[in-house]
Amino acid sequence: MAEKVLMKGNEAIGEAAIVAGCRHYFGYPITPQTELTEYMAKRMPLVNGVFLQAESEVAAINMVYGAAGAGARVMTSSSSPGFSLKQEGISYAAGAELPCVIVNVMRGGPGLGSIQPGQADYFQSTKGGGHGDYRNIVLAPNSVQELVDVTVLAFDLADQYRNPVLILGDGALGQMMEPVEFKASQSKAPEKPWAATGMKKRSQPNVINSLYLQPDALEKHNIRLQEKYSLIQKNEIRYxxxxxxxxxxxxxxxxxxxxxxxxxxxxxxxxxxxxxxxxxxxxxxxxxxxxxxxxxxxxxxxxxxxxxxxxxxxxxxxxxxxxxxxxxxxxxxxxxxxxxxxxxxxxxxxxxxx
Incomplete structure (x- = not known):
């Protein structure tokens, strides 16, 4: 049995992501999740990973889009106002069917609100805060240990369904310290033949795209997405x-x-x-x-x-x-x-x- 360690929620998310095989993190500091960004800045170079503090939340989510499109296990994180800025990019990722993990450590709002805990991002997260008919898988843990377990699960679900997965925490969970156990992870990124990884093994390039100019093609794409969401509704309910x-x-x-x-x-x-x-x-x-x-x-x-x-x-x-x-x-x-x-x-x- 693995030894338990005392960790702050934000930092536990970061370590769990690394355990799950995440080697690319793009983010921007915002209270009350800044410790996660700070933790990844320290840890990623030690595991041959990539950490980049983007110039904005908009830039961060688009970096996630690029890394996910190349087949990487990738994560970003923010808190409520910053999460709002990511919405267009999340819609793009859902439309292009790109697996990624996005953490929102919620704070009070609306607007800049406060840096205290909140849960008023529920609509934004579950109903689709961006444009179009799309869905994110949304997981809501209630302890630091569950933050760890859910983070590992999130990467697997993202890859399984080629879909963004949101981890919806709050300022209290992000800041509180509890003993956690990091189990030996069986999580492993699958082969991704759809990813844009060059032409070495294929005769035609893979194209990562969410733009369909012909109405019939876009409707066909939307129907397929809805079929996938129905499958998620059937298989991934947790309570x-x-x-x-x-x-x-x-x-x-x-x-x-x-x-x-x-x-x-x-x-x-x-x-x-x-x-x-x-x-x-x-x-x-x-x-x-x-x-x-x-x-x-x-x-x-x-x-x-x-x-x-x-x-x-x-x-x-x-x-x-x-x-x-x-x-x-x-x-x-x-x-x-x-x-x-x-x-x-x-x-x-x-x-x-x-």
Whole structure:
């Protein structure tokens, strides 16, 4: 068994990427994820990798496009305002079917907002913040260990589906320190016969492109993309559920918020309330069917987020009117205490699904 080491979340992401075979990183510093960029600046030269601090987030995502197009395992990272600047490039990467990993350590917004934790980038990440009909795989860990595990997984999923994969963390996860274990990785980049690697082994050049000037060709491309997204929805749903079997009220939360919610749930259980927790790990594809089954047998759902209410819309769609869906959120970088969530549980529980 590998020895556990104490690491900050941002740095753990960087080491996990290296374990997964990432040897190209392009980024730009922005709080609260700058430690990841700093870590990669130190580590990449030691593993014969490439680190480059780009002149902007726009430049960084386009460097990712180039490296991914050449077949490299490549990553970039940012925080909310910088992530917004990457959206056009992410749409290009999705359109050209380029595997890459993009980390967003979310902060409060809108605009420059604050440097405190937030979860208000949910819409942008899961609904496609750029243009066109495309999807990103979106993974939302809730611990430093899960940041490590999800990062390795992200590179495999990106290569398997030739698609960008987003790791959606937040300022709390990026900054907190926890013991982590780096397991011997079986992750390995597959052969990429589609990559632009020169003409040594082929008679015709590979072309990396997302431009289709003929409507019929573009529609055919879009149909194929949608077929791929349907396959991802079938195979890559991830979630955790705790004490939902006999629950009357089920809390729905992801990321750092799910840990606060779990503490509140345990207190509610001790005080005789039948409360459970449903935690989406894949935000896209969203675990709609699993949550729908829960909604069919509970009295109510309570969604808790560090936003004014974004994931709650997907929760309502999954519930499909089978039970009431309530919401509790904080914004501005304020993280609710377990007691505040517990108080909200008590208030919601008294409603009894009415």
């Amino acid at each position: 955790e559920q705790l004490m939902t079997e006999d629950a009357e009220l089920v809390l729905v939360a992801y990321g750092i918020t799910s840990r606060i919610v779990r503490s509140a749930m345990e207190k509610a259980r001790k005080n005789g309330m039948k409360v459970g927790l449903f935690r989406p790990i894949s935000l896209w594809p969203f675990p709609e069917e699993a949550l729908q089954r829960i909604a069919s047998r509970v009295k109510m759902l309570l969604t808790v987020e560090l936003s004014a209410g974004q994931m709650v819309e997907d929760v309502r769609l999954a519930a499909n009117g089978q039970c009431p869906v309530y919401f509790f959120g904080r914004t501005g970088g304020i993280i609710p205490s377990p007691q505040a969530v517990y108080d909200q549980i008590v208030t919601t529980y008294k409603k009894g699904g009415k």
